[in-house]
Amino acid sequence: MLDYDKEADAYDASRGGEPRAEAAAAAVLGLIPDRPGRLLDVACGTGIVTRRLAAARPGLRVTGVDLAPGMARMAAGRLPGAVLLADTRRLPFADATFDAVTSIWLLHLLSDPADVRAVVAECARVLRPGGVYVTTVDKAAAHDVGSDIDAVLVPRPRRPAQDAGDTVTAHAREERLNPSGQASFPGVGQGRSPRATIADLRRGWFTMLPPGDPRTERFAADLARLPDQDRRRPDPVFHVRAFRKPPAA
Numbered sequence: 001m002l003d004y005d006k007e008a009d010a011y012d013a014s015r016g017g018e019p020r021a022e023a024a025a026a027a028v029l030g031l032i033p034d035r036p037g038r039l040l041d042v043a044c045g046t047g048i049v050t051r052r053l054a055a056a057r058p059g060l061r062v063t064g065v066d067l068a069p070g071m072a073r074m075a076a077g078r079l080p081g082a083v084l085l086a087d088t089r090r091l092p093f094a095d096a097t098f099d100a101v102t103s104i105w106l107l108h109l110l111s112d113p114a115d116v117r118a119v120v121a122e123c124a125r126v127l128r129p130g131g132v133y134v135t136t137v138d139k140a141a142a143h144d145v146g147s148d149i150d151a152v153l154v155p156r157p158r159r160p161a162q163d164a165g166d167t168v169t170a171h172a173r174e175e176r177l178n179p180s181g182q183a184s185f186p187g188v189g190q191g192r193s194p195r196a197t198i199a200d201l202r203r204g205w206f207t208m209l210p211p212g213d214p215r216t217e218r219f220a221a222d223l224a225r226l227p228d229q230d231r232r233r234p235d236p237v238f239h240v241r242a243f244r245k246p247p248a249a
Contacts, residue, residue, distance in 0.1 A: 021048040028183075047075025089115060090122065128245070149194055156206065159208055180243060
């Protein structure tokens with residue numbers, strides 16, 4: 001996993017920057033009721049999406065939490081006084097505090113299924129009756145766009161997708177959250193080029209192979225033979241699902 005403290009300053013530029021954040025925020029906002037209340041952005045990262053959520057809905061009091069101090073520092077610069085350091089598995093809020101909870105690009109980072117269940121449970125716990133939880137799903141699968149790069153990488157060993165849509169839906173149902181909508185948005189600027197993919201493979205991304213494994217170099221050699229080494233292939237399309245907590249009886 002990335003060291004998010006070290007990556008914080010360069011993170012946005014390497015992840016599509018403001019165009020991707022705008023697309024993500026628009027998808028999330030389309031799933032959240034437009035009314036006053038409180039919203040919690042769990043694992044808010046640099047706050048690049050969180051800030052857009054707050055700006056688009058002045059009636060919402062928006063709070064962000066993140067575990068990485070470097071990321072939280074960046075987010076606090078965008079949302080002064082509204083960002084806390086917190087473990088997403090143990091949120092520092094009372095039950096039924098928020099009208100909406102979001103977790104964008106979080107669940108795919110968790111390798112332990114128990115941690116995924118814990119995060120979904122915490123998001124449900126702090127959600128008020130009638131509130132909505134929105135989360136990204138199927139992050140890794142979104143990067144397979146049918147390109148020549150994907151064809152080369154088919155045999156690689158992959159990490160289990162803890163954020164698979166059906167898995168997340170099952171966890172949500174366990175917490176009495178009912179599916180209430182879904183949306184998609186483009187991962188602007190995140191299409192892969194062969195040369196960049198080689199560098200990422202050697203860092204241990206997209207695969208369970210450790211850096212330096214001979215199989216990594218075989219994949220790298222195959223990628224190096226592809227044409228247009230610096231041309232980005234199509235951008236991925238990411239998916240979000242929404243879940244509603246039943247109103248109080």
